[in-house]
Amino acid sequence: MFDNYKNKFIPFIVPIILIFFWYLITNGMGLFSSYILPGPIDVVNSAWTVIENGKLLTNTIDTLFKVFAGLILASVIAIPAGILLGWYKTLEDLCTFVISVLRPIPPVAWIPFSILWFGIGTLPAVFIIFMGCVFPILVYTIDGVKRTDKVLVESAQTLGANDWNVLKRVVLPSAVPYVVSGLKVGIGIALMCTISAEMIGSSSGLGYMILTATNLFDTGTTVVGMLVIGLIGLAFDFVFTKAQDRIFW
Amino acid sequence: MSIEIKNINKTFESKKTEKLSVLEDINLHIDDGELICLLGPSGCGKTTLLRLIAGLDHPTSGEIVANGEVVKKPSGDRAVIFQQYSLFPWLTVLQNVTFGLEMTKQGSKEENIAAAERYLTSVGLIDFKDSYPHELSGGMKQRVAIIRSLLNHSPILLMDEPFSALDMQNRHKLQEQLIGVWKRFENTIVFVTHDVDEAVYLADKIVIMDKNPGKIAKIVDVGIERPRKRESAEFIELQESIVENLDMGE
Numbered sequence: 001m002f003d004n005y006k007n008k009f010i011p012f013i014v015p016i017i018l019i020f021f022w023y024l025i026t027n028g029m030g031l032f033s034s035y036i037l038p039g040p041i042d043v044v045n046s047a048w049t050v051i052e053n054g055k056l057l058t059n060t061i062d063t064l065f066k067v068f069a070g071l072i073l074a075s076v077i078a079i080p081a082g083i084l085l086g087w088y089k090t091l092e093d094l095c096t097f098v099i100s101v102l103r104p105i106p107p108v109a110w111i112p113f114s115i116l117w118f119g120i121g122t123l124p125a126v127f128i129i130f131m132g133c134v135f136p137i138l139v140y141t142i143d144g145v146k147r148t149d150k151v152l153v154e155s156a157q158t159l160g161a162n163d164w165n166v167l168k169r170v171v172l173p174s175a176v177p178y179v180v181s182g183l184k185v186g187i188g189i190a191l192m193c194t195i196s197a198e199m200i201g202s203s204s205g206l207g208y209m210i211l212t213a214t215n216l217f218d219t220g221t222t223v224v225g226m227l228v229i230g231l232i233g234l235a236f237d238f239v240f241t242k243a244q245d246r247i248f249w
Numbered sequence: 250m251s252i253e254i255k256n257i258n259k260t261f262e263s264k265k266t267e268k269l270s271v272l273e274d275i276n277l278h279i280d281d282g283e284l285i286c287l288l289g290p291s292g293c294g295k296t297t298l299l300r301l302i303a304g305l306d307h308p309t310s311g312e313i314v315a316n317g318e319v320v321k322k323p324s325g326d327r328a329v330i331f332q333q334y335s336l337f338p339w340l341t342v343l344q345n346v347t348f349g350l351e352m353t354k355q356g357s358k359e360e361n362i363a364a365a366e367r368y369l370t371s372v373g374l375i376d377f378k379d380s381y382p383h384e385l386s387g388g389m390k391q392r393v394a395i396i397r398s399l400l401n402h403s404p405i406l407l408m409d410e411p412f413s414a415l416d417m418q419n420r421h422k423l424q425e426q427l428i429g430v431w432k433r434f435e436n437t438i439v440f441v442t443h444d445v446d447e448a449v450y451l452a453d454k455i456v457i458m459d460k461n462p463g464k465i466a467k468i469v470d471v472g473i474e475r476p477r478k479r480e481s482a483e484f485i486e487l488q489e490s491i492v493e494n495l496d497m498g499e
Binding site for chain 2: 151152154155156157158159160161162165169170173174176
């Protein structure tokens with residue numbers, strides 16, 4: 001019982017120490033001007049302001065909307081494509097070079113074209129997110145399909161399954177854990193891309209909020225934005241890890 | 250369903266080595282309802298022969314005829330029970346067992362579930378019908394795999410050392426159960442093993458194979474009445490004479 005109590009407390013020790021030192025060198029001793037390094041109290045004040053005027057909520061919803069739109073768009077294309085490429089070796093051989101060249105290009109490198117093609121607003125950000133997560137999801141799905149246990153495929157065949165049923169009833173379920181891993185990686189990348197895209201080609205969202213706040217010397221709000229991004233990432237990670245735990249095979 | 254194996258040759262080719270002849274001139278007739286054991290050292294091609302009968306691999310030359318039709322691809326008529334556990338991990342025991350019926354569109358859902366429950370009861374696994382494969386022991390998994398094939402009314406069961414991963418007690422129990430279901434359903438069974446005791450216990454006929462290249466060395470009619478007793482004189486005698494003849498060459 002004591003162990004249990006201790007274990008729950010342990011993850012909070014380092015954050016508390018960090019916040020204490022942060023407070024000490026900023027608000028406490030005033031070593032830095034609050035513009036260069038805002039202290040915890042400045043951040044809490046800023047947080048209260050953006051919560052009260054609703055800016056935090058609208059910008060967070062805006063960012064999440066972009067993340068989901070990009071992720072769903074990428075999944076709709078990458079998962080079926082991954083299944084096809086994993087299933088038909090020739091198709092994979094045809095596409096593998098293109099994928100290998102496009103994949104290492106950082107998503108933010110698409111920002112110039114995203115602005116040229118889609119202007120300023122939600123669409124360019126969604127496009128960047130799409131470019132960021134389409135490849136991890138694709139590659140994980142291909143891998144998942146290819147790793148299907150041969151014995152399971154052959155068992156299904158000798159139980160009378162045709163090719164379509166083998167794909168639907170054996171290959172797809174056995175690829176699910178890999179697809180979930182792909183989505184988990186994809187969503188992490190998507191979040192990073194969103195913020196970068198919003199700082200350049202957008203007029204809303206957490207990235208935009210961070211940038212405008214900094215331009216107005218309101219770096220407390222900058223920190224609030226950064227922390228919210230971190231918390232969103234944590235929440236996603238938690239959800240996907242839970243999903244992975246439920247998949248036991 | 251009878252099986253006719255005619256002049257089968259199988260060679261594997263790889264870039265590095267020259268052609269490797271795995272099976273050479275295999276001719277074998279298996280009667281409807283017969284229980285045949287393919288016995289031989291590892292590398293004698295017994296698993297390859299089983300895969301050819303299943304239609305999972307193709308012979309280099311020759312042909313296999315099952316029930317009057319040349320085997321070209323896998324079919325629900327020829328179920329394979331693999332050495333590795335082959336249950337679908339994302340399905341429950343009951344869903345695994347009815348999988349083949351769904352694939353071959355036999356019976357209504359209710360009928361299938363009722364039949365599956367009856368079969369599971371007969372091997373004492375009914376309490377596990379809603380369990381997932383990872384919750385079962387090795388012996389239970391193989392019993393479910395056998396039920397899955399039986400329920401599908403596969404007239405031919407092809408078994409590739411299905412009990413080799415089990416401890417002796419479980420192995421003997423499953424061998425006994427296999428004889429039980431075989432008598433009831435009158436399937437044709439081809440059973441691959443490297444265990445002489447297992448072959449003598451199960452088979453009507455033991456097909457002894459040699460390796461390099463794999464070919465049939467000898468066919469032994471077992472002719473001991475069932476239920477067979479491992480401690481009986483004729484059992485031990487036959488076992489010893491096979492061991493003497495067999496070049497396990499490990």
